[in-house]
Amino acid sequence: MDEARLNAIVDAVVRELLALQPEQSAPPRAETPPAPQPQAAPQVQPAPAQPTRAAAFPAPVLAPLPAAPSAKPAQPAPPSGELRIDLPDPTEAQRRVQPGVARPVNPQALESMIASTTARIGVGRAGPRYRTTAQLLLQADHAVTQDALMRNVDPKLLDEFGLFTVQTRVTGGKQEYLLRPDLGRSLNDDSRRIIAEKCARGANLQVCVGDGLSAAAIEANLRQIFPVIRQGAQSAGLALGTPFYIQYCRVGVLNDIGELLNPDVVVLLIGERPGLGRAESMSAYMAFRPKAGDNDADRNVICNIFEGGGTNPLEAGAVVIQMAQNMIRHQASGVKLKLVGQ
């Protein structure tokens, strides 16, 4: 990958973006219940700049772990002897990164190691098992992830970018979507008609957006990536097709889009399956002249697009443009593109 060129595109696009809409740079919070004000909490510092988990969920926290399993209560019991447990939120970012290793050789280095990844390291152990807080946090993250699965993309966001909505052959809601990937790979008849009516054919780059397995991912990234793709295409001289949104979408729907609109390249921005405590990760799946019968070997993907630890959506937008140019230059995508590119 030509890094200098990539950086140039990103820089140019970012500069343009900032000049245009200075206020829109904050990522949308997909599902942020008001953070409960911890009452007797130790002071909560501003979230660190390192990768944090869960933009789409209440933020993390690891309660300070005792070095030995001593039973220190969170609050000293009042003289009456009445038990009072009043905990700060263990899911706040600052608390999540608290080391749990009992006596590390290098405590400072441990903190920077923890900061270098979104994975749960430096957690220490109770024998060969997890420490209590770390274990409970894992369970809490699982609970919140499950709750976030069934949502739809906010229609206001789609309006903002003038995206009209079409649908695959799924008719029975999210539950059917989950169990019938075959239906999610094919557009329904109405949608085919609407697309044929509304969309320009034969574009160089057709952009589509799909919910996939996470609406929160689209909500978290679309405002960043979409303008970069639009403007990046313009500066690269690529004619854009009419963009639209696909409800109950799977990656395989690329083939239908190719058949209907004959673009050179299709890019599908789609929600990845949600990770534990994180649902904002998006992918861009791309294909050169997709057609019926094509499969994953004919496609490329740019994955893990999210702010704060993943591929930044602005940068990802630039990579999409570069990938599209590459596909057009070599008239290929997928494994074939790799083999001709070698």
Add this chain to the structure above:
Amino acid sequence: MLLRTKLFGKTYEFPDLRILMGKANEEKSGDQLAGVAADTTAERAAARFVLAEVPLWVLRQNPAVPYDQDEVTRVIEDAVNETVYNEIKDWTVGEFREWLLADTTTGEMIRRISNGLTAEMIAAVTKLMSNMDLMYGASKIRVSAHCNNTIGLAGTLSSRNQPNHPVDSPEGIRAELYEGLSYGSGDSVIGINPADDSYSSVSRLLDMTYDVIRTWEIPTQNCVLAHVTTQMQCMRSGSPVGLVFQSICGSQKGNRSFGISVDMLDEADALAKKYCFPTGPSYMYFETGQGSALSANAHNGWDQLTMEARNYGLAKRYNPFQVNTVVGFIGPEYLYDARQIQRAGLEDHFMGKLTGIPMGCDACYTNHARADQNAIENLAVMLAAAGCNYFMGIPMGDDSMLSYQCTSFHDTAALRQLLKLRPAPEFEQWMESLGLMKNGILTGRAGDPTLFLKR
């Protein structure tokens, strides 16, 4: 072919082997999606009565995809040892099950019979096995392999150190890798799933992991699980490669959708023998999982368990160092809940061992399936009891790049201490030399990744 039985006075008839094999399976959402699942529990039971009477030669003669249409079928069929096959071809599936479980049947005897089997025979007998049958049967069959160390010996349990990172940051990956090593994870392989499949990124991770292996003189091998074509480019360009990885599928059409073919795998295997740095002789690593053929519409109408068994027949061709199913990885459309994932995990491990390959398991689930960490811990205990070669080691079982949950660094340590299992012998020695383990138990130094910042 007449395939019929009465059950509780009612007649059940199955039109062909394909339908019979589908209906004999435990309930799975993927078989329902494929339209081959039993309609009722009684029909499932009836199908099993009939399947138990089918002789093995019939299964050989009716592969899931015909010989002339499918190279996976050809690989398996052409590898059958005819002498062994002739001894067993008239056994019924029910008799085969009892032979496997008999106290007089040893692991050695089973390893020999493996060479006369095809994937469809292995799948068929698996359908007649209960969960404990699968555990007990598999526990007899040890399949070990050597690369830089030895995996799969009796009494051992290994762990793939899987330090994945959302943007492949070498710094972040190294931190996770150290954490895992400090718990004794990494004797199967240090294996990274890359977020970026490009040559430059993949080769950088190979260099970094090789550097750690050399610096700490770890008896293990590295692997970056990019598409095999990327790894081939890395080998040709002189990158330090330990194992060569590829996901495989149970039919030629499925493999095409993964961008591979038998020819390509043959070439990768030959390159591995030419360029990989470890001792060998095994250099290949494969992953599989029920549902991938159906997902690519490449199942030819067959059930997912049978398609899965075919993976193992293909893998065997390459004398791999390790193979694991990633059971529960894709989602609820193929394995709906904890129960289905557990069942499939036991089936896959058993089938791999019966095929004669060094089988491990990525026991896992996604957040859109109905399962949780307890379910996966249960499965890990069951599989460890069954003699599973290795599990994955991920920080607290939460993979922040692949977005799924599986077994952790802690889990391997706990399973070893719970079931009196040891790491691969060379690796245990290495842990002891660093003071991380004594008599199979983690020492007070274990669990501290900063230990590895010293060299």
